[in-house]
Amino acid sequence: MTERQDVDLTAPLGGGTVPNPLSTAAGCAGFGRELARFVPLDELGTLTTRTVLPRAGAGAPGPRVVPVPAGVLNAVGGHNPGLEGFLRRELPWLAERGVRTVVSIGGHRLEDFAELAARLAGRDGVRGLELNLSVPGAADRGVPLAANPALSYDVVAAVKAVAPDLPVYAKLAPDTGTVTEVAAACVAAGADGLSMVNTARAMAIDLDARRPALAAGTGGLSGPALRPVAVHCVFQVHAAMRAGRMPAVPILAMGGVRTGRDALEFTLAGASGVAVGSELLRDPTAPLRILDELRAELTTRGFTAYTDAVGLAHRTTTTEDGRP
Template sequence: MAEMSITLGDARLPNPIMTASGCAANGKELHRFFDVSLLGAFVTKSVMADARSGRGTPRMAETPSGMLNSIGLQGPGIQAFVEHDLAWLKSVGARALVSIAGGSSTEFADVAARLRASPAFDAVVGVEVNISCPNVANRGLVFAIDPLASAKVVALVREQLPRDMPVFAKLSPDVTDIVTIASACVKAGASGLTMINTLLGMVIDTERMRPQLGGLTGGLSGPGIRPVVVRAIWQVRAAMAEGRFATVPIIGVGGVRTGRDALELVAAGASAVQVGTAVFNDPTAPVRVLRELEQLLDDKGYAAFTEAVGAAHHH
């Protein structure tokens, strides 16, 4: 079978498949279905400095081939996270890619510093910076739509972490030119990019003639967004190949249900793939996608997963 291990920064992972942030809580729930240490990395739910109750209900709405969620970054805060969730992930041998969030660039840095100081930090293989949350200081605009705001967050987080700790900026697709944002993040010190976060959407309940979600708008995820993911990864990978900014690994995420879906993201330029929404109706989806991807690579004659990364760009 094809060799599946990958290197992300200084972290060696047994395979390129991960969960997507927010789709499997912080591991315990999914661990009932399969051993989470089998994944290349387990991506945690975005954690902020303090505990948050999140948005009003209802928080989810189904859409054709996808769903909207409007959770509002509910969570226990960084202190409870490192004491309970991260410690638990370490205890079962999982590799954690910790997603951090903040309402200001200094909050991101504070969360990163507290993560670094935690006893279970050696279970962390990277930090995913969720810049798709609103910047409280700037009229609630999302950091990820502004190259300068994105770069500032990445630079401040980078300062708080060891030099060899990979930092992945998670990009929003709700921008005119995702390459500009990707470039700003890499130049500010991001070791890689996670692409993409959900697309902003809305559902109206035509019985009540009112928006279905308590928070009005929500993030669209699921198979319906996969072509957007493939396009975004392709554009950024092509810009790297042209030398517009340094070539760094891309973690692809969005609408992956099967090994074939994962391979599409990989061919576009993803060095690793996250499985998210699929987990809601098939909790074993990440390990199944891994098996299917491995078989597909083998069938196509690839000796190693890394040989397939960006293959669609090579004429």
């Protein structure tokens, strides 16, 4: 690792701050137990948990994870301990270790999100909620909530109504074609920040079996193959904030972050935090390594504070999509 330089890495979380901008993307770090063998979890800015659903579930059948060029496909399904299991076993373990925990929550109905938020509000160790809007929404006949600005608005508003003092981040999908509209709806409903982006729908074929490689057929693409798409989404939404088309809120970026350079790219595009996901499968020490690399990248470029780099790429472009 590089020698640590005198750079202020403080980053925003909702209306407050955390010591640094590094988090984990929901899923790959589970609830932190395995990762804790490699990384002191309290040294992360935050840890975002696997998505918690109202009830426990075994998830999708295997195979659930398949490597693809420059990425990973996954179809884990609803594998989670349920709210009661999370409150009984996982959250106390995280709180005892001083982890700044952001709980990812999901559901098929608006009421699922509201119920989870109400039960988590005020719990020791919970620093925020991330709303997984990419689960199929029953009210929209299976179309992900993240594809529908009106439904996304309703979910965020319902969560803020029961957890008004807790930072709430809406997690958006990259492949709905409406990312800016959904982002604006979420912020209008009271979202304190945005998580961008979730995995993109994709598929791989097993040539020998002559069928989809994932048991579920389609899955979510993560890893470096997703990063240019994610950077574009972050850039678009931050541009809309700069143009006054929506209030400015922090963006937590994710999608193929493997190095400090990747983290800085997202930051220049408009993110004020970055999360590491599938890279943890290859290198479980990645979060603190990436943080050190980001510090070195900032120092090399003359920055004394991380937040000074947020959105600087917009100063050299004149259109929302980055064309000169």
